[in-house]
Amino acid sequence: MDLKRILSPIEKDIEIVEELIYKNLENRIGLIQEIGKHIFGSGGKRLRPTLTILSCKYYNIKDPVIYELATAIEYIHTATLLHDDVVDNSELRRGKETANILWGNQAPVLVGDYLFAKAFILMVKSNNLKILDLLSNVTGLLAQGEIFELVKTGDLNTTIEEYFEIIEEKTGVLISAAAQIGPIMAGASEVEIKIFKNYGENIGIAFQLVDDALDYISTDKVLGKKIGIDIREGKVTLPLICALEKNDNQEIRDIFYKDELTEDDIEKIRKFVIENNGIEITFDYANKYVKKAVDELEKLNKNQFVEILENLAHFITARRY
C-alpha cells in the first residue's frame, strides 16, 4: 500500500494546493522566494493540506477557497519548521541543508514571520470567522507547545503526561485543525466537527510518536536528517521516558547530562532505549491512537473519502521515514 495510490483520487486537488503554495510566495524580494522554494521544494508530505482536502471532499464542498485554506495551514506548519530549525540549530531537514545553515538565522526567522502573515491573509479570504477563530487559536497552541518543549529540554524528569501535552500542542492541534476545515465550511453540527477534530488529533499524536521512535531506529539516509537528534538536542521523548521508567539506569542519566555527548554516548543511550522496550511501547501507543482515530471515522457515512482517511491513519504507523 503506497501513499501515492491511496491519495490518487485527490491528486488534482493536491496539485492545485502545490501551485498556490508557490504562487503566494511570489514577491519582489528574491530572498523570500528563494528560502520559500528551498523549504517547500525539499519534499514534505503535505499531510495537513491532504486532510483539509479530504474533509472538504467528504462534504462535497466546491468553494475554491478550500485550496487557499489548505495552503494557509501548510504555511503555518512551514513557518514553525523554519523557526524550529533556528531554535534547534538543526543542520538537515528532509535530506537537505536547513535554511539557517544556508542563510544564517536572520532570514529564516523573518521569512517564517512572512509565512505566518501570508497564512492569515489567505485565511481571511475565507470570510469565515469560525475558521479564523480555530486557526488563530491553534497557532497560539502550537507556539505554546514549542515553548513548553523548550522549557522541558534537558529534563530527564519529564513525565509521560508532560510529553503528551507537548506533542498534542506542537503537532496534534494543527493536524486536527486541518481536518476540521471540511465540516466547518459545510456548516456541519458540532458533533460532526468533533469527529474530525478527534480523528485529526489522534493521527497527529500518532504521527509524532512514530517520528520520535524513528529518531532512535531509522537511518540518517532514510530519515533525511541525522538520527539520534533528539538525544543530541536534549529532547526527552517517549522512547527514553518509557525505557527509564522500566530501568532507571544511573549511567544513562549521567551520560544524558554530560555537557558534550560523543557518538559513542548517543549509541549507548540508543541501545538502552531499544533494549528496554522504549520503541516497542512508543509504537504501541501510536497504534492505540491510530485505532482511536479510525474508530471516530466509524461515526461518519462511509464513502471513498472516509476510506482514504482510514488508510491514511494506518499509513502513519506503517511509515518508516
Place this chain on the structure above:
Amino acid sequence: MDLKRILSPIEKDIEIVEELIYKNLENRIGLIQEIGKHIFGSGGKRLRPTLTILSCKYYNIKDPVIYELATAIEYIHTATLLHDDVVDNSELRRGKETANILWGNQAPVLVGDYLFAKAFILMVKSNNLKILDLLSNVTGLLAQGEIFELVKTGDLNTTIEEYFEIIEEKTGVLISAAAQIGPIMAGASEVEIKIFKNYGENIGIAFQLVDDALDYISTDKVLGKKIGIDIREGKVTLPLICALEKNDNQEIRDIFYKDELTEDDIEKIRKFVIENNGIEITFDYANKYVKKAVDELEKLNKNQFVEILENLAHFITARRY
C-alpha cells in the same frame, strides 16, 4: 509640552490596554509571562495603541473590543521587536538587556510567534473582516520590510527610494493601521479611512526618520541602547545615504566595508555624517512628513482628539529619545 499631558484625556483608556497586555500573557508556562513581562515592562511608548484609541474616540466608539485591537497591534509590534533583536543580535533595548541576551535566541523566537498568534486571536474577536484583512496584510508588509532591510544590510549603494520603501513597510504600515481602526470600526467612508491611513503612515515614517537620526546624535543613556548601532550592524539609513550623496568619500566607504569596525571607525563615520548635513537633512524630511500628517487632519472635524493627534505628530520630531 510633555507627552503625558498631551495624552491625559485618554489616560484611562491606555490603562485598560496596559492591563490587557499583561492579562493576555497569562499562561501556565512561566517562561511566556517572564519574557512578556520583560519586554512590555521595559517601557515603550505604546504609540500604536494610543493611535487606535484616539481614532476610536474621534468616532465615539464605545465597543470594548477596541482595547483588544489596541492590544493586538502592540503584540504584533512587540513580536517583531523580539524577532528583530534576535536577527540583529542586539544587546540593549530601552536601557535593558534584550530577551535574546537573557534567554538566548530560542525562547524569544517562539514567544514572538506566540504574541503573533495571540494578536490574531484578539483581532478575530472583533468579528470585523475588514480589520482582519487590514491587519493580516500589514503583518505581511512588516515582515517583508524587515526582509528587504536585511537584504540591503551592508550595501552602501542603497538608494533613498529603497530606504523609504524599507521604513514605510517596517514602521509606517503598522502605525498607519493602528490609526485606521477607528474609522473602520465606525463604518466611515473610504475617504475618511484614507485620511487616517495617510496621517498614520506619515507620522510612522517621520518617527523612523527621527529614530535613524538619533542613532547618530543621541547618547547611549538617553536612547536606552548604544548609539551608532546602525553603523555597527551595517544598516545604511538616510543620514548616511544623504551625507554620502553630498560627499562621496572613499575613506568612509572603505571604513564601512571593513570586517570589524573599531570605536574609532564608528566615530569617524558619525562625524562624517554630521559634518555633511546627514542629520539636518533627515530631520528636514521628518518635518516634511509631520506636516503632511497634520495637513491630513485638517480634513477632519476639529475636536479634542484631532487636536491630540496633531500634538502627537509634532511630538514625533521634538522627541530626543
